[in-house]
Amino acid sequence: xxxxxxxxxxxxxxxxxxxxxxxxxxxxxxxxxxxxxxxxxxxxxxxxxxxxxxxxxxxxxxxxxxxxxxxxxxxxxxxxxxxxxxxxxxxxxxxxxxxxxxxxxxxxxxxxxxxxxxxxxxxxxxxxxxxxxxxxxxxxxxxxxxx
Numbered sequence: 001x002x003x004x005x006x007x008x009x010x011x012x013x014x015x016x017x018x019x020x021x022x023x024x025x026x027x028x029x030x031x032x033x034x035x036x037x038x039x040x041x042x043x044x045x046x047x048x049x050x051x052x053x054x055x056x057x058x059x060x061x062x063x064x065x066x067x068x069x070x071x072x073x074x075x076x077x078x079x080x081x082x083x084x085x086x087x088x089x090x091x092x093x094x095x096x097x098x099x100x101x102x103x104x105x106x107x108x109x110x111x112x113x114x115x116x117x118x119x120x121x122x123x124x125x126x127x128x129x130x131x132x133x134x135x136x137x138x139x140x141x142x143x144x145x146x147x
Contacts, residue, residue, distance in 0.1 A: 023061070029072050035106040070120055089131050091130075
């Protein structure tokens, strides 16, 4: 039987195994459309075949930073994001790995908000993260209709 650990290496040494659980994130707004983000990883980020891999911005990191950035903007607008659930996301990563993980440029684009849906794009350096949120009571109505 083949395991993920066999294919990708021991999960203790993989970022998506356990490493991402030791990552801390910080976002600061410059204004309503721009900000900076940083992340810090404690300990070993990842290794493959005993070779230490240089930490870089992962797509998961991009989603987290975009969410935190959007949350700060929405909070300033008086929106309580805890009343929404992430309903979809899309990521378009850049061509080159981003290894400098402090002062990451964040930029809000294509913001749309209705009574039930919030959608926005966030550039995290050259990684584009599109996030969509749906009001929780709307999600419950969809679940009830589907039963």
